[in-house]
Amino acid sequence: MKQLKYFFFLPASIVLLAISCAKDAGTTDLVGNWITRASLGGAARSEAVTFTIGDVAYVGTGYDGTDRYYDFRSFNSDANNKFGAWTLLPLPPLALARSFGIAFSINGKGYVGLGNDQNAKKLKDLWEYTPNSSGGTWAQKAFFPEPGNTGSAGSSNTDGRVDATAFTLTVGTVQKGFVTCGNNGSYVADLFSFDGTSWKSETSFPGTERSGAVAFVNNNIAYLLTGTNGSKMADDLWAYDPNTGGGTWTPKRKIINFSTDNYDDDYTDIVRTNAVAFVRNDINGTPKGYLAAGENGSANAKTWEYDFVNDTWTRKTAFEYAAPSGAVSFTLKGRSFVGLGRNGGLPLNSFYEFDPTVAKIDND
Numbered sequence: 001m002k003q004l005k006y007f008f009f010l011p012a013s014i015v016l017l018a019i020s021c022a023k024d025a026g027t028t029d030l031v032g033n034w035i036t037r038a039s040l041g042g043a044a045r046s047e048a049v050t051f052t053i054g055d056v057a058y059v060g061t062g063y064d065g066t067d068r069y070y071d072f073r074s075f076n077s078d079a080n081n082k083f084g085a086w087t088l089l090p091l092p093p094l095a096l097a098r099s100f101g102i103a104f105s106i107n108g109k110g111y112v113g114l115g116n117d118q119n120a121k122k123l124k125d126l127w128e129y130t131p132n133s134s135g136g137t138w139a140q141k142a143f144f145p146e147p148g149n150t151g152s153a154g155s156s157n158t159d160g161r162v163d164a165t166a167f168t169l170t171v172g173t174v175q176k177g178f179v180t181c182g183n184n185g186s187y188v189a190d191l192f193s194f195d196g197t198s199w200k201s202e203t204s205f206p207g208t209e210r211s212g213a214v215a216f217v218n219n220n221i222a223y224l225l226t227g228t229n230g231s232k233m234a235d236d237l238w239a240y241d242p243n244t245g246g247g248t249w250t251p252k253r254k255i256i257n258f259s260t261d262n263y264d265d266d267y268t269d270i271v272r273t274n275a276v277a278f279v280r281n282d283i284n285g286t287p288k289g290y291l292a293a294g295e296n297g298s299a300n301a302k303t304w305e306y307d308f309v310n311d312t313w314t315r316k317t318a319f320e321y322a323a324p325s326g327a328v329s330f331t332l333k334g335r336s337f338v339g340l341g342r343n344g345g346l347p348l349n350s351f352y353e354f355d356p357t358v359a360k361i362d363n364d
Contacts, residue, residue, distance in 0.1 A: 124160030
């Protein structure tokens with residue numbers, strides 16, 4: 001008896017649909033929306049600095065390829081004006097003109113320092129900003145204790161460093177600014193803290209020396225990642241606890257594809273330099289770390305979300321506009337903003353808000 005053979009043909013559209021629905025942790029179900037907000041209003045620039053005091057963000061300095069700036073503006077945004085508004089502050093001392101500097105805020109004051117001056121000299125000065133109803137005042141503070149260069153540590157004629165990384169933590173009951181990594185003629189990985197009066201040497205960063213790294217802070221733990229040593233992009237991630245063992249660095253999962261699962265197949269997209277990092281709540285109200293912008297041979301538009309509990313990354317909606325390198329970011333009233341930077345050598349003055357809790361909406 002002949003056996004009857006049955007063949008079933010599926011329409012091509014169904015086959016294609018099945019293929020397109022195959023899950024890949026790095027490329028499907030992307031969530032997050034980039035929303036246009038108020039541009040800076042001043043000159044377009046990259047390598048600027050930012051800090052927040054209360055419900056106000058401050059942005060200043062930077063470089064447009066020709067000039068280094070020293071102007072500062074404050075930014076505010078609320079439910080009645082989600083687009084946001086910038087206010088030009090009284091001009092600070094000309095000595096603040098720089099690029100690739102650092103900034104942090106402690107005890108209701110902002111601090112700006114290091115970087116390159118107009119002649120590309122490495123700086124080691126530090127300036128304190130005190131807000132007031134007249135736009136605020138600036139005062140010079142103790143020089144950064146740059147080791148290993150000419151002159152005495154802490155003296156004004158000692159060369160400084162550029163492209164370092166700064167963050168704020170509370171040590172005991174004292175809020176301090178921390179500065180690590182950067183380039184002082186060589187790539188470095190030391191760590192110093194500043195309490196508003198003086199600098200103190202802390203436990204050095206144990207990872208590879210680098211510049212262009214970023215850090216985000218959650219639950220008074222700083223997470224440092226990315227950057228470059230000139231020949232290789234850093235693929236490690238470290239957590240720093242200032243209140244354990246006099247300051248302890250703990251290695252986290254490397255940012256590479258080493259598992260047999262597909263969740264980390266695209267982790268190589270995370271590594272970059274001169275990116276931005278920030279913390280805000282996800283759709284469940286849980287704080288997550290976010291990494292965006294920067295470059296790795298070319299502009300990197302990929303956005304990633306870091307889970308502090310599980311030590312894993314989830315890809316989010318990519319930057320929807322000209323992806324910047326050397327941008328700034330800040331979180332204000334639970335909302336996160338990214339702006340300035342450069343794309344293909346072109347300086348930018350645009351700002352955007354990233355909302356990780358909603359789906360992408362084009363051109364909003």
